[in-house]
Amino acid sequence: MHSPEVLATKYKEQGRRITPQRKLLFTLMHNNESHPTAEGLFEEASKRMPGISLRTVYQTLEELSEMGEIQLMHCDGGAVRFDPNVDEHHHAVCAETGELFDVYVDNIDSLRAQLPDGFEVQNVSIVFHGRVAKSAPRTARSARITTKSPARQQTVRAKSAKRTPRRASRGSNT
Amino acid sequence: MHSPEVLATKYKEQGRRITPQRKLLFTLMHNNESHPTAEGLFEEASKRMPGISLRTVYQTLEELSEMGEIQLMHCDGGAVRFDPNVDEHHHAVCAETGELFDVYVDNIDSLRAQLPDGFEVQNVSIVFHGRVAKSAPRTARSARITTKSPARQQTVRAKSAKRTPRRASRGSNT
DNA sequence: ATGCTTATTTGCAAATAATGCGAACTACAT
DNA sequence: ATGTAGTTCGCATTATTTGCAAATAAGCAT
Numbered sequence: 145m146h147s148p149e150v151l152a153t154k155y156k157e158q159g160r161r162i163t164p165q166r167k168l169l170f171t172l173m174h175n176n177e178s179h180p181t182a183e184g185l186f187e188e189a190s191k192r193m194p195g196i197s198l199r200t201v202y203q204t205l206e207e208l209s210e211m212g213e214i215q216l217m218h219c220d221g222g223a224v225r226f227d228p229n230v231d232e233h234h235h236a237v238c239a240e241t242g243e244l245f246d247v248y249v250d251n252i253d254s255l256r257a258q259l260p261d262g263f264e265v266q267n268v269s270i271v272f273h274g275r276v277a278k279s280a281p282r283t284a285r286s287a288r289i290t291t292k293s294p295a296r297q298q299t300v301r302a303k304s305a306k307r308t309p310r311r312a313s314r315g316s317n318t
Numbered sequence: 319m320h321s322p323e324v325l326a327t328k329y330k331e332q333g334r335r336i337t338p339q340r341k342l343l344f345t346l347m348h349n350n351e352s353h354p355t356a357e358g359l360f361e362e363a364s365k366r367m368p369g370i371s372l373r374t375v376y377q378t379l380e381e382l383s384e385m386g387e388i389q390l391m392h393c394d395g396g397a398v399r400f401d402p403n404v405d406e407h408h409h410a411v412c413a414e415t416g417e418l419f420d421v422y423v424d425n426i427d428s429l430r431a432q433l434p435d436g437f438e439v440q441n442v443s444i445v446f447h448g449r450v451a452k453s454a455p456r457t458a459r460s461a462r463i464t465t466k467s468p469a470r471q472q473t474v475r476a477k478s479a480k481r482t483p484r485r486a487s488r489g490s491n492t
Numbered sequence: 493a494t495g496c497t498t499a500t501t502t503g504c505a506a507a508t509a510a511t512g513c514g515a516a517c518t519a520c521a522t
Numbered sequence: 523a524t525g526t527a528g529t530t531c532g533c534a535t536t537a538t539t540t541g542c543a544a545a546t547a548a549g550c551a552t
Contacts, residue, residue, distance in 0.1 A: 270442060
């Protein structure tokens with residue numbers, strides 16, 4: 145998504161107003177690679193602006209989405225996660241931490257798929273499920289992987305192409 | 319998933335009981351290609367067994383999932399959809415009707431992805447978003463496409479897949 | 493068949509996620 | 523400073539799904 149400043153301009157051009165709430169949310173989302181949920185973003189925002197309403201967060205995220213500034217991502221059935229990266233990209237989800245990473249795929253066009261007759265593909269979304277190998281080096285737990293950093297180009301090959309035992313229901317991580 | 323008969327055996331072997339509700343749900347799910355939601359399956363079941371509880375449907379689907387007999391699919395953020403096809407496969411969603419089709423992809427391993435460092439892929443899920451071309455011939459609106467029919471092998475290419483360089487800088491970032 | 497044991501079914505409350513709506517508030521042009 | 527229309531916010535409500543406990547009923551032993 146655009147910088148808070150550019151967004152402000154774009155907003156005004158559309159007759160929308162710049163409020164403290166919006167300014168804060170723009171800032172919190174800009175370059176945010178954590179793929180926060182509305183609730184998560186609300187918590188962050190509340191730190192800096194106690195009293196801000198969750199309703200406002202939902203509303204702002206919705207308008208940013210309508211303006212094409214952020215992307216929505218329904219990943220595991222839980223809450224929607226928002227992504228300020230609107231380039232054509234995909235995702236990797238760590239089954240352990242639930243962390244979500246942006247992934248760029250070079251050759252989607254080469255996929256050979258048996259699509260239903262007459263199906264016209266408009267876009268493809270790929271999700272890599274797996275886990276981040278915790279190589280001992282640093283605190284491991286808090287080792288932050290930035291997608292912009294040494295993202296290795298690799299050819300995909302699942303550990304075991306077998307069925308993964310599916311958890312029955314959603315998010316019960318307690 | 320297995321046939322209702324085989325399932326019955328498998329259930330008994332595990333000390334589970336065969337009830338009329340389960341028998342019905344087994345039958346309704348077997349070879350079901352509609353990817354129903356719990357609610358949808360409940361409605362179908364209700365026709366044949368008025369009074370069956372939605373709770374029972376949820377419960378049965380959950381146990382079938384735990385037994386590896388069906389797969390869960392979180393697609394658009396709405397209700398979970400269930401799939402008796404547990405082979406390694408993917409999906410195509412019609413943006414118009416919401417219909418969901420099974421899709422087999424041959425060469426997932428050849429995808430070149432820039433995954434986060436140390437990320438171990440366990441499995442990949444691909445969703446093709448698009449629409450079923452309604453070839454004018456019949457009522458068009460009600461033309462039904464079945465997945466079992468001549469699924470064409472095709473190389474994927476979105477209608478307007480412009481390749482965006484990573485982090486394209488639109489305007490003055492920052 | 494009859495009874496028993498305990499797996500199942502069911503209804504209802506409750507949790508989670510997100511949206512509708514209207515009253516109060518405020519950005520910002522004049 | 524003032525007015526107006528865009529915003530924020532709280533509360534009610536919808537949609538899914540799960541937790542719980544009482545009522546029910548498979549399936550085994552007799």
